[in-house]
Amino acid sequence: xxxxxxxxxxxxxxxxxxxxxxxxxxxxxxxxxxxxxxxxxxxxxxxxxxxxxxxxxxxxxxxxxxxxxxxxxxxxxxxxxxxxxxxxxxxxxxxxxxxxxxxxxxxxxxxxxxxxxxxxxxxxxxxxxxxxxxxxxxxxxxxxxxxxxxxxxxxxxxxxxxxxxxxxxxxxxxxxxxxxxxxxxxxxxxxxxxxxxxxxxxxxxxxxxxxxxxxxxxxxxxxxxxxxxxxxxxxxxxxxxxxxxxxxxxxxxxxxxxxxxxxxxxxxxxxxxxxxxxxxxxxxxxxxxxxxxxxxxxxxxxxxxxxxxxxxxxxxxxxxxxxxxxxxxxxxxxxxxxxxxxxxxxxxxxxxxxxxxxxxxxxxx
Amino acid sequence: xxxxxxxxxxxxxxxxxxxxxxxxxxxxxxxxxxxxxxxxxxxxxxxxxxxxxxxxxxxxxxxxxxxxxxxxxxxxxxxxxxxxxxxxxxxxxxxxxxxxxxxxxxxxxxxxxxxxxxxxxxxxxxxxxxxxxxxxxxxxxxxxxxxxxxxxxxxxxxxxxxxxxxxxxxxxxxxxxxxxxxxxxxxxxxxxxxxxxxxxxxxxxxxxxxxxxxxxxxxxxxxxxxxxxxxxxxxxxxxxxxxxxxxxxxxxxxxxxxxxxxxxxxxxxxxxxxxxxxxxxxxxxxxxxxxxxxxxxxxxxxxxxxxxxxxxxxxxxxxxxxxxxxxxxxxxxxxxxxxxxxxxxxxxxxxxxxxxxxxxxxxxx
DNA sequence: ACTCTGGATGAATCAGCGT
DNA sequence: CACGCTGATTCATCCAGAG
Numbered sequence: 001x002x003x004x005x006x007x008x009x010x011x012x013x014x015x016x017x018x019x020x021x022x023x024x025x026x027x028x029x030x031x032x033x034x035x036x037x038x039x040x041x042x043x044x045x046x047x048x049x050x051x052x053x054x055x056x057x058x059x060x061x062x063x064x065x066x067x068x069x070x071x072x073x074x075x076x077x078x079x080x081x082x083x084x085x086x087x088x089x090x091x092x093x094x095x096x097x098x099x100x101x102x103x104x105x106x107x108x109x110x111x112x113x114x115x116x117x118x119x120x121x122x123x124x125x126x127x128x129x130x131x132x133x134x135x136x137x138x139x140x141x142x143x144x145x146x147x148x149x150x151x152x153x154x155x156x157x158x159x160x161x162x163x164x165x166x167x168x169x170x171x172x173x174x175x176x177x178x179x180x181x182x183x184x185x186x187x188x189x190x191x192x193x194x195x196x197x198x199x200x201x202x203x204x205x206x207x208x209x210x211x212x213x214x215x216x217x218x219x220x221x222x223x224x225x226x227x228x229x230x231x232x233x234x235x236x237x238x239x240x241x242x243x244x245x246x247x248x249x250x251x252x253x254x255x256x257x258x259x260x261x262x263x264x265x266x267x268x269x270x271x272x273x274x275x276x277x278x279x280x281x282x283x284x285x286x287x288x289x290x291x292x293x294x295x296x297x298x299x300x301x302x303x304x305x306x307x308x309x310x311x312x313x314x315x316x317x318x319x320x321x322x323x324x325x326x327x328x329x330x331x332x333x334x335x336x337x338x339x340x341x342x343x344x345x346x347x348x349x350x351x352x353x354x355x356x357x358x359x360x361x362x363x364x365x
Numbered sequence: 366x367x368x369x370x371x372x373x374x375x376x377x378x379x380x381x382x383x384x385x386x387x388x389x390x391x392x393x394x395x396x397x398x399x400x401x402x403x404x405x406x407x408x409x410x411x412x413x414x415x416x417x418x419x420x421x422x423x424x425x426x427x428x429x430x431x432x433x434x435x436x437x438x439x440x441x442x443x444x445x446x447x448x449x450x451x452x453x454x455x456x457x458x459x460x461x462x463x464x465x466x467x468x469x470x471x472x473x474x475x476x477x478x479x480x481x482x483x484x485x486x487x488x489x490x491x492x493x494x495x496x497x498x499x500x501x502x503x504x505x506x507x508x509x510x511x512x513x514x515x516x517x518x519x520x521x522x523x524x525x526x527x528x529x530x531x532x533x534x535x536x537x538x539x540x541x542x543x544x545x546x547x548x549x550x551x552x553x554x555x556x557x558x559x560x561x562x563x564x565x566x567x568x569x570x571x572x573x574x575x576x577x578x579x580x581x582x583x584x585x586x587x588x589x590x591x592x593x594x595x596x597x598x599x600x601x602x603x604x605x606x607x608x609x610x611x612x613x614x615x616x617x618x619x620x621x622x623x624x625x626x627x628x629x630x631x632x633x634x635x636x637x638x639x640x641x642x643x644x645x646x647x648x649x650x651x652x653x654x655x656x657x658x659x660x661x662x663x664x665x666x667x668x669x670x671x672x673x674x675x676x677x678x679x680x681x682x683x684x685x686x687x688x689x690x691x692x693x694x695x696x697x698x699x700x701x702x703x704x705x706x707x708x709x710x711x712x713x714x715x716x717x718x719x720x721x722x723x724x725x726x727x728x729x730x
Numbered sequence: 731a732c733t734c735t736g737g738a739t740g741a742a743t744c745a746g747c748g749t
Numbered sequence: 750c751a752c753g754c755t756g757a758t759t760c761a762t763c764c765a766g767a768g
Binding site: 174 | 433436465466467469470471472473474476477478483484485486487488490492494496497500501502503504505506507509511512523524525526527528530531532533534536537538539540542543544550565566567570571574575600627628630631632633634635697698699700
């Protein structure tokens with residue numbers, strides 16, 4: 001079960017190596033690891049402070065380890081650790097590399113150039129991201145994981161049936177909706193977060209369940225607070241962690257000690273919750289179900305309003321969302337525009353809600 | 366409406382240039398285009414000649430990418446057209462580049478290396494992706510768009526309020542759920558799809574609505590069947606298309622001819638508050654909406670201040686503008702006095718902002 | 731025990747103009 | 750180009766404490 005194990009016994013299994021990741025990687029033999037999971041520094045290039053509209057200060061990433069300098073310095077470091085990871089990976093092994101738009105494109109290019117074979121780019125769609133406080137961009141609401149095999153010919157592990165089972169019996173997609181690591185799961189010291197970028201265990205759960213078997217060896221060269229190790233232990237996998245900061249390494253060791261492995265049968269998968277998709281009114285306009293300039297009316301035809309290209313409504317007396325305009329025209333505190341407003345289709349009034357249902361059915365199908 | 370610009374009249378507006386994209390780009394002047402939208406092909410044949418990806422043989426496309434030489438040919442071409450696009454972009458212009466994991470990491474790296482400034486990576490979450498038939502990977506259910514400004518200092522266009530309105534009054538996120546281009550929208554010839562990767566108009570709708578104004582010039586160097594042109598025309602923007610295949614170009618021209626632009630009023634969007642005319646607080650006093658000597662207070666009535674004839678405020682502890690006094694009293698670095706301060710009107714507290722709106726409406730009228 | 735409310739917070743390349 | 754001023758800007762979730 002543990003695979004061809006010439007080197008298996010000599011590996012520092014289920015231990016955290018404290019030190020520089022490239023040095024420590026050099027101590028690990030060739031072709032000895034089943035999967036690498038790497039969440040390297042993102043090299044954020046933040047300007048000054050950022051405050052919320054209520055004037056509170058955002059506690060951003062301001063750690064020395066995230067400052068890698070310019071692109072050249074970043075790339076030089078990335079080429080080194082990715083090359084070492086490829087050396088220690090078994091021929092049929094795979095690697096997960098995680099990042100944001102600051103670094104992920106560079107990492108992806110280096111992976112391809114070094115001969116890794118890309119299998120998927122996976123999007124972690126955050127269900128509760130931090131908003132954009134200045135209104136100058138789209139809310140940065142996701143991170144990207146690249147999943148790649150050591151080479152094109154690798155016979156890699158993918159637990160297709162388990163993933164499908166975990167996803168209500170439809171194929172697991174390349175986008176995963178998961179919340180941030182908050183609450184009791186978040187490691188704290190003196191009431192403050194111990195690590196600025198601790199990842200949720202649910203994310204590692206899916207990584208490990210999809211691409212490893214029990215007994216496999218998972219190497220994490222940027223171990224941090226040890227989420228990879230905690231989930232690996234719970235799921236009867238072995239881990240090797242490398243972490244530069246002794247404080248993080250100690251916290252990770254304590255965390256993993258307290259993890260109770262799942263019972264052997266229980267190493268199956270939690271079903272994913274599938275909410276009814278939210279469909280904003282603007283979608284109906286974008287997707288051509290309603291044309292800008294068309295007129296909406298209530299069922300008694302007492303009020304009318306015209307649709308604008310951004311999904312706002314305008315009447316003589318009000319402008320805003322379908323809900324706001326309906327409420328203002330009727331002098332009510334609030335009103336559900338989806339059921340209030342109608343549009344003429346084939347000579348008959350159709351509630352907006354009916355058009356929304358059309359879209360929802362398309363999404364579900 | 367079209368802005369006073371020297372080169373605007375000489376641009377080949379709302380035309381499709383048939384030929385090699387780099388040659389045709391060379392005919393377009395520097396700093397002349399507001400936005401570039403590019404959905405480039407990524408598979409190359411030997412000799413560096415370009416062909417289009419054929420989705421009916423996805424694995425065949427993948428197979429092209431196993432040689433470093435292909436990467437190099439791709440990158441050499443991408444560097445050329447991205448450099449030309451940067452040259453023709455106005456200083457405050459932005460670019461959209463679209464791709465999948467086969468090419469997007471390389472394009473992102475080149476964008477960064479050429480000095481483009483990344484604003485977002487946007488995920489097109491496909492609501493109806495093609496399933497993965499072999500069950501060896503996650504269903505590839507998304508594509509990536511990179512949105513970047515010409516440089517770090519570009520004062521780019523982002524219609525924040527319009528995007529928020531289109532999304533039921535919450536910020537638009539970096540992941541967009543939209544269906545594939547199917548049904549009547551899909552161009553067909555003899556019952557078969559005309560183009561393997563025709564993009565849905567809803568996707569271009571959101572691109573154009575978010576990052577351009579009416580009258581802007583949008584350049585698409587890989588025009589294909591002209592989705593960019595069709596949506597641009599509908600939304601009162603200008604386009605320039607470049608397409609090397611005459612059959613696609615002809616189909617695109619016919620398609621765009623049949624597009625009916627939306628009514629002029631319907632393409633107006635929810636205005637951004639920062640674009641509204643500036644009204645100094647002193648104007649409210651000058652115009653008699655507030656009398657010197659009246660008392661302002663915050664909503665919780667923790668602070669008060671008196672209005673002076675010159676539009677300054679004075680409290681026990683501070684004197685200055687409405688913003689400065691509010692900030693000093695609360696010991697904050699800054700504060701928006703328009704929303705902080707209230708005044709009693711008809712027995713009820715009214716924010717200064719409401720009085721300012723009265724003046725602005727007078728200006729508009 | 732339960733509900734309600736206010737405060738805190740999360741990988742963030744987060745302003746624009748006039749002097 | 751640096752500096753200072755005006756003034757625009759937040760979503761989902763968890764937790765503590767009040768009622």
